[in-house]
Amino acid sequence: MKGATVQQFETAKNKLSTLQNDPGNRVKLQIYALFKQATQGPCTTSSPGMLDFVNRAKWDAWKALGSISQVQVLTQAQMSAGAGDFYCSGNDLNNFVLGDGGVEEKARQGAELLRKYVRAYIGFPKPLVAVVNGPAVGISVTLLGLFDLVYASERATFHTPFSQLGQSPEGCSSYTFPSLMGPAKASEMLLFNKKVTAAQACELRLVTEVFPESSFQTEVWTRLKAYAKLPPNSLALSRQLIRSVEKQRLYDVNDLEVECLRGRWVSDECAAAIMSFFQAKAKL
Amino acid sequence: MKGATVQQFETAKNKLSTLQNDPGNRVKLQIYALFKQATQGPCTTSSPGMLDFVNRAKWDAWKALGSISQVQVLTQAQMSAGAGDFYCSGNDLNNFVLGDGGVEEKARQGAELLRKYVRAYIGFPKPLVAVVNGPAVGISVTLLGLFDLVYASERATFHTPFSQLGQSPEGCSSYTFPSLMGPAKASEMLLFNKKVTAAQACELRLVTEVFPESSFQTEVWTRLKAYAKLPPNSLALSRQLIRSVEKQRLYDVNDLEVECLRGRWVSDECAAAIMSFFQAKAKL
Amino acid sequence: MKGATVQQFETAKNKLSTLQNDPGNRVKLQIYALFKQATQGPCTTSSPGMLDFVNRAKWDAWKALGSISQVQVLTQAQMSAGAGDFYCSGNDLNNFVLGDGGVEEKARQGAELLRKYVRAYIGFPKPLVAVVNGPAVGISVTLLGLFDLVYASERATFHTPFSQLGQSPEGCSSYTFPSLMGPAKASEMLLFNKKVTAAQACELRLVTEVFPESSFQTEVWTRLKAYAKLPPNSLALSRQLIRSVEKQRLYDVNDLEVECLRGRWVSDECAAAIMSFFQAKAKL
Numbered sequence: 001m002k003g004a005t006v007q008q009f010e011t012a013k014n015k016l017s018t019l020q021n022d023p024g025n026r027v028k029l030q031i032y033a034l035f036k037q038a039t040q041g042p043c044t045t046s047s048p049g050m051l052d053f054v055n056r057a058k059w060d061a062w063k064a065l066g067s068i069s070q071v072q073v074l075t076q077a078q079m080s081a082g083a084g085d086f087y088c089s090g091n092d093l094n095n096f097v098l099g100d101g102g103v104e105e106k107a108r109q110g111a112e113l114l115r116k117y118v119r120a121y122i123g124f125p126k127p128l129v130a131v132v133n134g135p136a137v138g139i140s141v142t143l144l145g146l147f148d149l150v151y152a153s154e155r156a157t158f159h160t161p162f163s164q165l166g167q168s169p170e171g172c173s174s175y176t177f178p179s180l181m182g183p184a185k186a187s188e189m190l191l192f193n194k195k196v197t198a199a200q201a202c203e204l205r206l207v208t209e210v211f212p213e214s215s216f217q218t219e220v221w222t223r224l225k226a227y228a229k230l231p232p233n234s235l236a237l238s239r240q241l242i243r244s245v246e247k248q249r250l251y252d253v254n255d256l257e258v259e260c261l262r263g264r265w266v267s268d269e270c271a272a273a274i275m276s277f278f279q280a281k282a283k284l
Numbered sequence: 285m286k287g288a289t290v291q292q293f294e295t296a297k298n299k300l301s302t303l304q305n306d307p308g309n310r311v312k313l314q315i316y317a318l319f320k321q322a323t324q325g326p327c328t329t330s331s332p333g334m335l336d337f338v339n340r341a342k343w344d345a346w347k348a349l350g351s352i353s354q355v356q357v358l359t360q361a362q363m364s365a366g367a368g369d370f371y372c373s374g375n376d377l378n379n380f381v382l383g384d385g386g387v388e389e390k391a392r393q394g395a396e397l398l399r400k401y402v403r404a405y406i407g408f409p410k411p412l413v414a415v416v417n418g419p420a421v422g423i424s425v426t427l428l429g430l431f432d433l434v435y436a437s438e439r440a441t442f443h444t445p446f447s448q449l450g451q452s453p454e455g456c457s458s459y460t461f462p463s464l465m466g467p468a469k470a471s472e473m474l475l476f477n478k479k480v481t482a483a484q485a486c487e488l489r490l491v492t493e494v495f496p497e498s499s500f501q502t503e504v505w506t507r508l509k510a511y512a513k514l515p516p517n518s519l520a521l522s523r524q525l526i527r528s529v530e531k532q533r534l535y536d537v538n539d540l541e542v543e544c545l546r547g548r549w550v551s552d553e554c555a556a557a558i559m560s561f562f563q564a565k566a567k568l
Numbered sequence: 569m570k571g572a573t574v575q576q577f578e579t580a581k582n583k584l585s586t587l588q589n590d591p592g593n594r595v596k597l598q599i600y601a602l603f604k605q606a607t608q609g610p611c612t613t614s615s616p617g618m619l620d621f622v623n624r625a626k627w628d629a630w631k632a633l634g635s636i637s638q639v640q641v642l643t644q645a646q647m648s649a650g651a652g653d654f655y656c657s658g659n660d661l662n663n664f665v666l667g668d669g670g671v672e673e674k675a676r677q678g679a680e681l682l683r684k685y686v687r688a689y690i691g692f693p694k695p696l697v698a699v700v701n702g703p704a705v706g707i708s709v710t711l712l713g714l715f716d717l718v719y720a721s722e723r724a725t726f727h728t729p730f731s732q733l734g735q736s737p738e739g740c741s742s743y744t745f746p747s748l749m750g751p752a753k754a755s756e757m758l759l760f761n762k763k764v765t766a767a768q769a770c771e772l773r774l775v776t777e778v779f780p781e782s783s784f785q786t787e788v789w790t791r792l793k794a795y796a797k798l799p800p801n802s803l804a805l806s807r808q809l810i811r812s813v814e815k816q817r818l819y820d821v822n823d824l825e826v827e828c829l830r831g832r833w834v835s836d837e838c839a840a841a842i843m844s845f846f847q848a849k850a851k852l
Contacts, residue, residue, distance in 0.1 A: 147468060163799060168805055169806055175813050187695065187807075191716060191810075192798070208472060223476075230476070234553060238446060238474060241544050244458075256812060260809050433755055489752060490752065492756060510760075515731060518841070519759055521831075522737055525736055526746055526759075529742075529817065
């Protein structure tokens with residue numbers, strides 16, 4: 001079984017909201033895993049059942065977007081899922097057992113996986129196109145600074161509540177966000193947990209263009225079809241040229257961010273922040 | 285004779301639109317030269333005839349803009365013309381003969397000329413002011429990232445169709461455009477051939493201020509007259525200070541862009557893209 | 569006595585407006601000191617008298633803003649005052665006597681003080697929050713590029729008239745302003761003395777958010793109270809992470825700016841520009 005059930009999640013949440021004493025590191029890491037499960041959805045974006053025809057068609061349509069050779073298209077769900085190896089590691093509570101020094105080791109492994117995942121985006125050879133049609137949270141937002149085009153439906157929102165959870169920015173956002181929008185705007189998102197709308201994200205340069213929900217897919221398709229006629233080598237080379245100046249800096253930023261996060265994960269402040277988040281939720 | 289005649293151009297275009305087989309590198313380079321001639325106008329922005337009084341007065345007025353010592357003023361026509369040594373090299377079809385390995389050699393020479401031309405902007409000691417009052421294409425757009433002030437009339441448009449022609453960005457735009465507007469907006473222009481209006485270019489930080497066509501010259505003059513009263517050393521030093529941090533990086537970016545373009549010019553993809561562009565035009 | 573009296577200032581200004589010949593370096597430096605006194609207010613932002621209850625309450629309220637541990641809050645008055653060691657040095661005319669080579673030495677000392685003052689902002693460990701509720705001039709504007717949040721009332725204005733006074737940018741603005749808003753907008757402020765409104769500064773990324781004067785304090789307090797609940801270590805670490813990439817570059821920019829200014833202060837052009845500024849004022 002991969003992924004915790006709703007029941008397991010509720011049980012854990014209820015238990016947490018009545019906790020008086022520090023539950024210890026082992027439990028903290030379980031809480032963390034559960035939190036990721038709860039806010040980012042299941043690790044595998046498996047396709048809807050074959051009998052669910054409407055959704056099936058939609059899914060296939062979106063998957064097909066990624067099939068042109070000029071660019072690589074990714075949805076926010078795919079970005080979160082791709083990070084799942086790391087973010088969802090160990091979220092099967094039945095198998096979740098830590099040995100001595102287990103938290104540090106888990107954090108080290110998680111950091112290394114995250115590092116490699118973000119490196120794959122930095123070094124990607126073709127233009128990257130993100131398609132965001134709903135609430136995007138965490139790494140599916142921070143990675144957008146590494147994309148070449150970001151199309152969003154008006155329903156999309158962008159949220160990176162790092163400090164609320166005692167954590168720190170990843171996905172190179174500690175560098176790309178201030179570059180895009182200046183520190184005075186980036187801090188609102190990265191330090192002070194501001195959730196922004198699609199229109200705001202567009203003004204902040206995080207998003208290329210925003211479309212009404214009703215015409216979103218059509219508009220994106222029209223553009224991708226046009227791009228499919230462009231010379232692929234010229235596109236890839238130009239993309240690499242544009243990224244070449246910042247490439248080494250982005251690798252360095254990624255290393256630094258990951259090291260900072262690894263430290264956060266084993267800190268008491270981070271564990272306390274996550275517990276406090278759940279306790280607040282449980283009181284609603 | 286410098287510059288191809290309209291008749292020569294039409295003949296070549298018609299011939300191209302009926303081509304079935306690859307015409308070979310020699311012809312490809314001629315096509316390229318013609319394309320530049322067609323989209324960027326003649327190499328020398330010679331003054332209108334002495335009898336054409338109205339235009340003569342206008343021309344002298346604009347030329348006079350460049351005569352204050354505090355700043356250097358350039359129009360988009362002057363920028364294109366200045367690049368003419370390179371971009372229009374060899375566009376006299378009568379004299380256009382290539383020896384063995386001629387395409388590679390021509391591309392190498394062209395790249396070196398382009399490199400030097402852009403370097404002149406990077407290292408310019410005084411504040412640079414661009415005045416754009418019509419459609420700007422190619423290098424007269426990309427160079428704007430190296431200017432200190434860019435005044436545009438509402439009629440101005442900005443277009444850099446690199447990938448459409450199988451080419452890649454120049455004028456340091458692969459670095460300055462993402463810095464100005466973020467990759468999610470810069471890619472639309474540099475990779476996906478989006479033409480932007482003056483108002484859009486202003487929002488993207490490429491343009492300082494946009495004026496109605498009717499008051500454009502007056503507004504620009506008012507500003508330049510005020511600048512002419514400022515301490516010239518203070519201005520020049522401050523300009524050099526502002527540029528000093530990025531200067532070496534810009535030289536490096538220029539070298540990289542030019543090398544990338546040199547490779548593009550001798551590629552089959554580039555030649556095919558230019559031919560396809562002409563064939564599409566010929567079908568209209 | 570610290571700070572020149574209004575009478576002393578008027579006397580000096582009147583004397584200047586009738587000057588025909590170069591008054592010599594000694595007088596020039598006095599003029600400079602007076603200018604700073606006149607445009608940036610007294611060096612010490614001393615509290616209002618204890619009997620002035622309304623203003624007293626307001627003052628205490630604003631001072632209290634700085635007392636949460638998560639962030640450091642500063643007003644534009646505090647920023648100017650903090651720079652006072654440098655900017656107001658020697659503005660007591662009675663004690664203002666220079667020995668041989670005095671101007672160069674004063675300029676050297678002033679430059680060193682400025683260098684250290686700006687370094688303190690670059691290396692500050694906690695998020696910096698600026699609160700601007702009126703006209704901000706000079707260093708209280710340029711330093712904003714080093715802040716994490718900038719809240720402004722609609723009454724705020726932002727002005728950096730460096731070239732008008734024959735000087736050059738400081739506070740790392742020669743780097744932060746072009747990064748924030750692009751050279752085509754930064755030059756208007758840093759080179760060509762454009763004063764911008766709070767709304768414009770917000771669009772230029774210099775300001776995070778603008779509030780009506782009537783609700784300004786309440787809005788800022790609401791935000792600061794929320795920030796006071798966030799994990800302080802997470803905030804500080806994230807802030808340092810965000811700044812780490814640019815830190816060394818900012819130190820270098822600061823050194824360069826200060827060296828450039830030191831040269832300006834002993835230049836005839838700078839002295840002439842300041843005199844011309846006063847003579848223009850005296851004619852009103």
